Amino acid sequence: MIRFTGVSKRFADAARPAVDAIHLTIPEGETCALIGPSGCGKSTTLRMVNRLVEPDAGTIHLAGEALSGIEPIRLRRRIGYVLQGVGLFPHWTVARNIATVPELLGWSKTRTAARIDAMLDLVGLDPDEFRGRRPDALSGGQRQRVGVARALAADPPVLLMDEPFGAVDPVARGRLQTEIGAILKRLNKTVILVTHDLDEAVRMGDRIVLMRDGRIVQADTPDRLLARPADGFVADFVGPDRALRRLAGLDVGDLARLGSSEDGPVIAYDAPVRDALSLMLETGADHVRVAGLDEPSSLSLAAIRAALAPAG
Numbered sequence: 001m002i003r004f005t006g007v008s009k010r011f012a013d014a015a016r017p018a019v020d021a022i023h024l025t026i027p028e029g030e031t032c033a034l035i036g037p038s039g040c041g042k043s044t045t046l047r048m049v050n051r052l053v054e055p056d057a058g059t060i061h062l063a064g065e066a067l068s069g070i071e072p073i074r075l076r077r078r079i080g081y082v083l084q085g086v087g088l089f090p091h092w093t094v095a096r097n098i099a100t101v102p103e104l105l106g107w108s109k110t111r112t113a114a115r116i117d118a119m120l121d122l123v124g125l126d127p128d129e130f131r132g133r134r135p136d137a138l139s140g141g142q143r144q145r146v147g148v149a150r151a152l153a154a155d156p157p158v159l160l161m162d163e164p165f166g167a168v169d170p171v172a173r174g175r176l177q178t179e180i181g182a183i184l185k186r187l188n189k190t191v192i193l194v195t196h197d198l199d200e201a202v203r204m205g206d207r208i209v210l211m212r213d214g215r216i217v218q219a220d221t222p223d224r225l226l227a228r229p230a231d232g233f234v235a236d237f238v239g240p241d242r243a244l245r246r247l248a249g250l251d252v253g254d255l256a257r258l259g260s261s262e263d264g265p266v267i268a269y270d271a272p273v274r275d276a277l278s279l280m281l282e283t284g285a286d287h288v289r290v291a292g293l294d295e296p297s298s299l300s301l302a303a304i305r306a307a308l309a310p311a312g
Helices: 042-049 074-075 096-099 100-104 109-122 140-152 170-186 199-205 224-228 232-238 242-250 273-283 302-308
Strands: 004-011 019-026 032-036 057-062 080-082 158-162 190-194 207-212 215-220 266-268 289-293 297-300
Touching: 004 042, 004 266, 019 057, 019 215, 032 170, 032 199, 042 057, 042 158, 042 190, 042 207, 074 080, 080 140, 096 109, 096 140, 100 109, 100 170, 100 215, 109 140, 140 170, 170 199, 170 273, 190 199, 199 224, 199 242, 207 224, 207 232, 215 224, 215 232, 224 232, 224 242, 232 242, 242 273, 242 302, 273 289, 273 302, 297 302
Parallel strands: 032 190, 032 207, 080 158, 158 190, 266 289
Antiparallel strands: 004 019, 004 057, 207 215, 289 297
């Protein structure tokens, strides 16, 4: 668990604090997405967790221990960090990049080699094909997967992700968000994600923290943030299409029901519900057949309407 208590930070000559007396608790295993306009304090908040930035006031606790009492280098070896553009060492192979923290921790070569292959398997890259490559021989999505593998190599309980998919092309971004989000959930990692992309926050976050001028305006589940904005700023930020955005965090399998007719277009169970809705509108169908589940299933337009009903 990560807890911010009255945390503030003001940089020299700044007109106002970058972070202004925030209180926030992130439970173990939760992905918390920090979002807001440029300069709102989200990246500063993230960087205070691994002490790249030191707060001026307040306290931050990790698993009950005050960060101020943990030596910064030791702390950072307990926290994975994924950057925009990945930040892989260009002259090192994929294997050596992933081995960075295990080697710093003094792992044996045998243990490190096994962990490299396990991490590549985890992020969907064949170890035999990729361990000897260099970053310039990888696509943007592959580099991002290696960056996540490197961050997870020493099995840290906490992962910080600062605009992690900003350099990935839009076609690959949505699937990468879904796949990496599922991996982090399966591993029960506590994640702080900084993003400008509201759809990314909705898809990956268990909770979204919307910031403005260094303060938290609303911290809520994606569904409640979109369905019940706390004020006009939140409503303007999430936009007039917020009902449709609520579907960004749902996959077809989340709403599918058992039973399927022989007609109707087909869509994969792990596709976004928005894609299913688009397919129905394009074809004039009132349902889609869902592929990839153990039993014949379908998703109806009525089920999507129900999902868009106001949250309780």
